[in-house]
Amino acid sequence: MSTEEKKAPSRKEALEAIMSRWAPAPGTETVPVxxxxxxxxxxxxxxxxTLPVVRASAMDGIGVAAAAFQKGIPDTSHWRPGREYARADTGDDFEDRFDAVIPVESVTFLPDGGVTIAPDTAVTAGLNVRPAGSSVKKGEQILPAGRRLRPFDLAALTLGGKVDVAVVKKPVVAFIPTGSELVAPGTPPERGQNIDSNSVMVRAMLEEMGAEPRLFPIVPDDPAALRAALERAVPVSDIVLICGGSSKGGEDFNADIVSSMGEYILHGVASAPGRPMCAAMLAGKPLINVPGPPFAAYFVLDWCVSALVARFLGAEPPARKTVRARLTKDVGPTPGMEILRRLEVRRSADGFEATPVGGRGGCTFRTLTASGQTVTDGGGTGHAAGDVIEVEYLR
Amino acid sequence: MSTEEKKAPSRKEALEAIMSRWAPAPGTETVPVxxxxxxxxxxxxxxxxTLPVVRASAMDGIGVAAAAFQKGIPDTSHWRPGREYARADTGDDFEDRFDAVIPVESVTFLPDGGVTIAPDTAVTAGLNVRPAGSSVKKGEQILPAGRRLRPFDLAALTLGGKVDVAVVKKPVVAFIPTGSELVAPGTPPERGQNIDSNSVMVRAMLEEMGAEPRLFPIVPDDPAALRAALERAVPVSDIVLICGGSSKGGEDFNADIVSSMGEYILHGVASAPGRPMCAAMLAGKPLINVPGPPFAAYFVLDWCVSALVARFLGAEPPARKTVRARLTKDVGPTPGMEILRRLEVRRSADGFEATPVGGRGGCTFRTLTASGQTVTDGGGTGHAAGDVIEVEYLR
Incomplete structure (x- = not known):
């Protein structure tokens, strides 16, 4: 490992370096609930x-006046609906002169409108009655700013009388794929060519993060073309991603262009795949040069770009399921480097088991599509087959 | 608890009763990746x-002929690019006469085109070269039927040359809100009225399950209107939900109508909220009568309808995060009944803590919008404050 690699920041340090230079100013917009x-x-x-507006029955039953029950259950055989009682089903309001609800299970309805009430029924004022405001009170807080709205939050907003809600505008994230070797999906690749699969993946990842992807066409390995793409992307985006050309190859001049246009923050992190990623600030906006191999692009989106989008939105990233799984193979130590390992997670007799897929650099279908992942911590111990570790479950 | 309640099926038994009568026949459609x-x-x-089509460099470096290194590192000061070596960056192909890649970190480029190679460099044929098909081989399986496609699956499909993919058609799920007391969102509720918040919540939940919601307008408590709505909904849906009117109230005639139109499966489950739910088969399609209170509707969608949608799609429901959290209050035993409890989940010094919100029947904002949930198992023990239990995290 070279001296330069040893000095590379961790993922946490890299994020701190970017965040400390960035003051996002998200707008708001009003959308229907x-x-x-x-x-x-x-x-x-x-x-x-306020709901219930006045009150509501908490049960299916009959509304009665509790006063009639002060000395025990009265003779109710001559009662009539609308006179001594009223049907009051769950959620129903009923006339003011009734103040208690007897559950329907305790009532027998007689053919002439009278009722019989089960002998063990105790009736007091307020029995099975939900008072005004017991669901919602006017002026009560429904939810706080910064909440990522789940389906039940939409129900709560609706119950609270809202039809629109002010939300944080989605950050526009530009994605510029670069590389003369790339062809668009649908083009049969010839010798030396590769298919641009990152645009499709990154668009879907950004949508799940709550960002608005803005995909640019493939830019060939030509400094003027890349500069032109950046000049188009930066003014219309909140975050800019250049994909490919981040390492030290002869055609990898991105770092030079970025340096000339803005403030260079870092080139290289102690994290793989995606070690040669770069970060800069251009016109007050973060620019990330995402490495091109799909597995590397995936990881940099997953840990870095998702954190930037969450910061912009002022909310936690969406939660991801984790399971404790027994490793079926060793995962070696990774001194000085946090390394993403994908794993196939399967149910086993006593919980879950996880089988590491692929190596460090490989990007095969099986690595890319494996159901789980874990990041080794850069320490010197690793995990042995049989160890139970926490694994992110991705399906 | 009445005898009838004691006989009510568990959630598992209820699902088995529905599934055993249902043979969904999902169609397929082709969509762009x-x-x-x-x-x-x-x-x-x-x-x-096949990718790489021929081969690709695994590093940023120079392509060389390994034969030149058989006796150690030769004099390379007179080398010229395109003659004795070629630039070969990560992913690049290069001329057939070269068969190894020396990493750029081991190479010094001289002004006249010659190079110096670090003395500890060992060069053998195939070094840092990814052979044809090391990413993808033509005919290799990318992924199996039944997979719910995540962003990285879309990348794998694209790398494999796919631009379209055959997917299971989404089940159309009709949602019919019922109740003369309901007003549409945006209408100020008067005494005895309630706002239909379930349509908004259920639509969002169905979309997240991978179903296509078809929302019907509010149907008043009138048997003819309900029958007409069902006659419109059943032919155009794969699953039908009626909301409200599932219990034993005087206006709750849904069960009678459903019986007259199809096969009645069950009325009532040993699970709360949502205990009075009904299930039937109409024209070979499951019909669920979802209880109207929002928290009850939420739970029946969460355990029952999501399982039906997953069965239709032939895929697992999307994974949900769980955390182990320390209870701050007792959660009482619930003999004979599985009960959904919502909890506020917060980070604590040693992990997470969870505070139960609301009671069994309550549906306040705080219950509906709490960040976590757990279902008590119907046993006689419950949990005590201080117990660490597994909690579903919903945000």
């Missing part, structure tokens, strides 16, 4: 109405 | 091309 799934609330939300 | 996120592959997918 039914279209706000997974958007982030831009302000605290308060209820417009 | 970039639009296939979270769709379910309808068939095994195989690669169209």
């Amino acid at each position: 039914p279209e706000a799934l997974n958007r982030v609330a831009a302000q605290d939300m308060f209820a417009e109405y | 970039p639009e296939a996120l979270n769709r379910v592959a309808a068939q095994d997918m195989f690669a169209e091309y």
